[in-house]
Amino acid sequence: MTLRESLQRWFPWPFVGVVVLLAVLIILTPNLLSTGSPAAGTFPTQAEIVVDRGPVSPNVTHLYVKSVGNVRYDIIAVRVSQSVDWANASVVWGNASTVYDSLVFTTSTTTNPVALNVSVTYRDPSGGVAIYVGVYAFQFVGQQLNTLPLLPSEATVPPTALTNLPLYLLLSVSAPGTH
Secondary structure, three states: OOHHHHHHHHOOHHHHHHHHHHHHHHHHOOOOOOOOOOOOOOHHHOEEEEEEOOOOOOOOEEEEEEEOOOOOEEEEEEEEEOEEEOOOOEEEOOOEEEEEEEOEEEEEEOOOOEEEEEEEEEEOOOOOEEEEEEEEEEEEEOOEEEEEEOOOOOOOEEEEEHHHOOEEEEOEEEOOOOO
């Protein structure tokens, strides 16, 4: 038996071919997980509101504004209203709370119903800008959360059982200068 025949027994050509192909692909494939900042308006920069109530403090509503990815926003401006007329969909807004150069905005309230008016600005390294906006009212009734979108561009949200919280709501994309 020759050396080639004995090696073929332990290293058949289809196996060697697959290993060589995988090695070439690993070396030549670009890095699929970018470590740089994503472009403005791409999915990782998308802002969302998260609404939650935990079982330990059932009368405390936790509200978060954050990105789908892990990006730092230039500005997160949030107005919280604790004066909401649910039946007439009218809201009296308080002063804006603004954070700069931040990953997340968070607040908690015992007010029910409560409303949020959110504007989030993301700027990528090349100067591209994405602005995300959302205006929602939230009311807890019994064991469910009712959500009322207050902008015409926002979709209707069905009632959510407390056991299905947290609730994630994507914010709408706004053209610069139109919010």
